[in-house]
Amino acid sequence: MPLTYIEISQFVFELPISDTVFQVRVNFERDVQKREALWERQHELAADKVYAMCADLGGFFLKIAQILGKPDLAPAAWVRRLVTLCDQAPATPFQTVKLILENELGQGIDDVFDRFDMEPLGSASIAQVHKARLRGDKSDVVVKVQHPGVQDLMMTDLRNLQAFALYMQKTDIKFDLYSVTKEMEKQIGYEFDFKREAAAMECIRKFLYQNNRRAPVLVPRVIRDMVTRRVLVMEFIDGIPIMNLGDEIAKRGINPRGRAAAAAKQKILQSLTLAYGQMILKSGFFHADPHPGNILICKGSEVGLLDYGQVKDLPEPLRLGYANLVLAIADGDQLRAAKSYRELGIETISNCENEQQELFRLATTMFDTKLPPGVTMLQPFSEESSIKKIGVQSFPEELFSVLRTVHLLRGLSVGLGINYSCAEQWRPIAEEALFQAGRLQGKDVKPRPKQRRSWRRLFSRG
Template sequence: SNHLRCKPHSEASVTLATHKLHHNRPEKTLPLQILYSFISAGKRMKIAIVTSLLFVLLENKGTNAFLHSNHRHVITQQPFIHEQARTSSFRFTPNPEMMMSENTALFSSSLPLEPAAESAPLVEFPPPLTSIQRTKRAIEFYKRVLPVLAAYKAKEIELKFKKLTKEEEEKVWADLDEWGSTVISDTIQDMKGFYVKTGQVIGTRVDLFPEAYTSKLQELQDGIESMPFEMVESVIRQELLDGAPLSELFSSFETEPLGAASIAQVHKATLLDGRTVAVKLQRPNVEPKLLGDVANLKRISKALADSLPVDYYTVFCELGDALERELDFLSEAQAMRKLKLAISDNGVAQGGPPVNVPLPIGELVSKRVLVMDFVEGVPLNRIGEKMKERGIEPGSPESKIAGLRIINSLAQAFARMTFGSGFVHSDPHPGNIFIGEGGKVSLIDCGQFKALSRTQRAQFAELVLAVAEYQETDPSDLFHAKKKLAKLVREFGVTFREGKEEDDDLAASVALLLFGNADQEMPGGYSTNELSDQSPVKLVASFPQELVLQCRATVLLKGIAKKLGVPFSLANVWRESCQLALDTTSKPVMPIWGKEMSAGEAIAVKAPVDTGKVQFRQIAKLIKLWGKGKAKRFMERVIKKLPPDTRSKVLAKVIKRQERKLEGKK
């Protein structure tokens, strides 16, 4: 056996061990050769010979998979899989002739794959970090980040004693932002793990953080350093093919990734049957770092619970659970199917699916590799560049119309998920949202999701409707609307710091922060800026763990709307869906993903109960939808024929009308 230990890559200290078996030796002479070599060899050579013999025995018995620390898994077409069924193995039987060749192929993104021959290199997935290793990571992170925080505090004190003009002071802060954002970005890129997740959220919050930070950290959404292709090849062959070459499954495979994120990277490939697919594979060393970082944060937040302004322990517990699911691509494949059905369900909205969700390809799924439909388009965080290429400037009427379409599609999709099926995608950051031709929106990366009970859905619906009602109430008559909001927030299970338990202004402000307009005036003088000393978030003592991810999704949606520069109110967009959800709360409804699916993945949708009576409200909605569709297509054709100046004026009028509608003005 020939063992090769590769030099550790910067991404991970991953050991690649390969072995060759000389299948062309006559079986009768093989035992004699081994015996002769064993007698004449030294101590170290004897160990090598015994190891080789073990490899041969294991190979002959077909149990070489025992050498792998992980198992191959299978996703069936069934809506649900019993926990025991999840441990069943998908074993791929390679072509024996290809396994006998001596040469390993090198793959090129521009060339079809040639048969490779050697047994697949073994990729060792590291064990969980020890307590000492976790502590070292935490020390390293804070050693690099604390000087940045100290620099901001020192500069704040320094400027109190200096007389600078407004322009000079802005220049000082801009220089500090540029330095600080570079340090933070480099630290996250170097350490990866959970810190990448934190950076991704900061990158979407243009309403909270300086441009220097958001512009650098948004690169974390799909621009992390990628794994070398040798490692990519090894992971796929080990996880899906039992060591067989990629050419047994793919006719071509692009060596350059489409994107590289915190947990995985994605490559474009073509199956032997001609289908174009996306292949997502997990970084070998990411799991210990992610879970170790979360364990650190949970330990720190629990120890400092009395000193911290927010109940971070609950937040990190929920995020830790979500990350464990995200690291299991079997769970993600199940979630993709459920989300596809949830978004296509007509239980709380009319019309076709507002967004697309790719599906896994048959049984080509394991814990760390997922083969799925390929989605054409560009990530939302790069849509501005694409618009500029087409001559559409940021802030122009055309740009705002496109932004409104994107955010409305996302909002409608999340309305169906939240209030229809109760199965929600909880990580809609711009790197997970693709925009295709014609503005078609696709949701990818379904690793983070949350299931809501019918009671929780009803609570959400009531709260969102109360926010919409508050926003439309005359400012001089907000007392009762505020009382209602505060009552619903407390029923959610949100508690507040000592002395603020009965503060209705505070409780109502939390609801408005989550679901209200971005520029909504808060009662009691509270601020919409979450980093402000007057933020209502800083007075929250505890938040129900099961609702953390749902609220995270709403915050990300509001951040996307802000980045697109369009007016947006979740409460107004979700109003109709909330009302329909409350109307059907008392009726028993089968979960959408529990309904039977055809072999061709046909979408099952909820149908009204046949009572023998004409349901006028449903007929009226269908007629209204049909009329809107006809009018929309007609107006699009008319607008395209207008001169450029006139078209811009018309679109500007449309935007103003949409803004008034979203603000709840009549």
């Protein structure tokens, strides 16, 4: 059943209230270790509650779990619990999967596949994937099958969330949440068309392979004539989910704080950052869902990027406007950041002192991965947050996918223990994009250190 507006309201307000009551109680405990243990237990209880709700309701609320379960936004107990919903959501029974496959492909499953694993490799909010082998072939493939009935459920949930967003943005959260939910509705609606996803996958694969001597990430190859709106067959990429990287390092007897582990993590994040910088700033057409369930770590620390259901094609003015904002953030240029806001169509209102400084802080919070010194978790709605000081009256729907992508990259970087600025790493790509558009002269391009040395320096800072 879809969640109602009232149930959403109860859920959003219940957790903060229970935390406030608990905080009063825990303050009476003087022993620091006992107090921390009490908080950890409270976080575990809250995480179980969120997990149970998201798992029971399914659909869109599995995506909510992906958003909440990020190490830069949530306590460790939440991340440990919610990250499992990225690819371990309730699965559709095999007999139903078999019927869908045979209806969509127009053939019996045994006529198409030499082998088909009944147990899925993983199950997410919209579909699940099975490992198989086509008849007469020697290579394994992945078969993605859409859950039946999930589209109506998810879109109803989104419409209820939009009503709630309209209410929330009238409170002290002065942010255009409704535009964000409208873009979510559009993007998630696209995910139900696997033909569109296959075309996007082929487009991004071609772009990355043509623009690099070696593609920074592996993109699965689509199996021709094996795609319908509800079924997608693609190349199998062998690897482990990035969320299991720590366990894999321990299993191999590698020191998780040693040089080998550090180099592997650095290479993983560098590959993802380069791929996304090129996609967003150079092409404008990008994979917009880099949550942990969509990232595989392959042999030699290569990165496989999966699931192209959510992609975004940025209009040219927004692509170049964002390139301007990247340069402003990388250079610490507050005036240029303010101008970039206007160019992007982000309308703000503020009565606070140092408005330009707060605007820049808001820009880095929204569009960069770097956390301030000593900060491991963002508190976006605290009284000191720029979101509370700067009202965002209008936020272009198309930019939400960029915002979400940057935040997912930040969550990955925190999880890997690397605090870095994607804006600094993307500066040369942003300069190239603006130069090619005739908006930047050669004399304005700033000299920069070699990328490898730059990454080593950033990584050593932690």
